[in-house]
Amino acid sequence: MTSAFPQIDGAEPHQVTILLLEQFAMIAFSSTVEPLREANWVAGRQHYAWKAVSHNGKPVRASNGLMLQVNGSIDDFPFSPVVIVCSSFNPHLYTTPPILAWLRRQARRGSMIGAVETGAYVLARAGLLNGHRATIHWENANSFAGEFPQVQLTDRLFEVDRRRFSASGASAAMDMMLAMISEQVSRKVASGIADEFIYNRMRQAEVPQRIPVSDRLNARNPRLRRLLHFLEKRLDDNIEVGEMADSEGVSEREIQRLFKAHVGVSPKAYHRKLRLQRAQDLLRQTEMPISEVASSCGFSSSADFSRAYRREFARRPSDDSGAAYLLDK
Structure with missing residues (x-):
């Protein structure tokens, strides 16, 4: 290319x-x-x-x-x-x-x-x-x-x-x-x-914008690296630990152990944080209704989404939507 x-x-x-x-x-x-x-x-x-x-x-x-x-x-x-x-x-x-x-x-x-x-x-x-x-x-x-x-x-x-x-x-x-x-x-x-400009490396176009999430977390375990990538690509759904276990052919207990040992939180908590971060981006950068943002980020209802959002950011989703977020800045 x-x-x-x-x-x-x-x-x-x-x-x-x-x-x-x-x-x-x-x-x-x-x-x-x-x-x-x-x-x-x-x-x-x-x-x-x-x-x-x-x-x-x-x-x-x-x-x-x-x-x-x-x-x-x-x-x-x-x-x-x-x-x-x-x-x-x-x-x-x-x-x-x-x-x-x-x-x-x-x-x-x-x-x-x-x-x-x-x-x-x-x-x-x-x-x-x-x-x-x-x-x-x-x-x-x-x-x-x-x-x-x-x-x-x-x-x-x-x-x-x-x-x-x-x-x-x-x-x-x-x-x-x-x-x-x-x-x-x-x-x-x-x-x-x-x-x-003391800019000692002219990067080529194909260089990715971000280092992989597994590198950001310093995750060296190959299985954990695959799982982190799996979750990052599935932000539109509430992934169950069983699905993660099936993708790797291991037990749910092994998945839980990996995340506790290397990430410090449960796989569900980690994935929920990723989905909430995506939801915040959508609220701030688009005019999507809150209910649509909730659905597109894998939350079963607007009420469930609002509760999770307030726990994560100490803000209501409406505080970060459209013009409200701009005025707040």
Whole structure:
């Protein structure tokens, strides 16, 4: 599976327009724009020029609370050879019809269109990722996959598929931009940028976003590693210990012993925690009703879900749903 960036049509400098949504991640924006600046410095010529825009031309507040001045509104830029959407928290709250229409016009005019962190959500809402490979931050992957089944979601650091590209997070944006510069300018310039940033390893697109859960828990037992993977892939159901035992051909007592010895909790408690974490992500990142979130995370009723949720997070599910969560932040 290749990740080749197409060449940009037109003369240099290549124009890049970065659309910032409210609550964008400043580090993701910096990882997107700074490699372009450094490319010009390392190469000794202006290969790239860039502008930051907002939907209305007004400054945009980042997730760290700082306001960033922009170069104009989306209406001031009817066409850009390269457009990159940079967002982070709650992209569904800021993906407006004018933004979607502007992105579709850019696509019709032949733009290369990309996304950083949760920007893939915006492109998917615009219908620009249908039939394309894409990636998004791992926290948003479950909700994204459920809402946009027509997108070929992967867990790679970044994806390039024809004239669409996406990076899963801040450091992944750096890798993606270095890959783009390597192919559009030269490998030597990209390596020089990495050296200047003391970024001593340019990661390839196929590197997964996260280390496996078994490695995060330092689980070396092969059977436990398989069971952890089994549970992580079954967050839509309340798995019984008997099912886990059957999958390994051992007794339920052996399953209980493994988890107590290596994880510190029972397998049911561990799996419930995973399902509740997924539920919290869905509540915060989508507009799914609480009852639907409960069902999709393997809880038999909304009441059972609410009790478990309050025990785990000391919050009600309604405190983390949609606009309520945004106001709380």
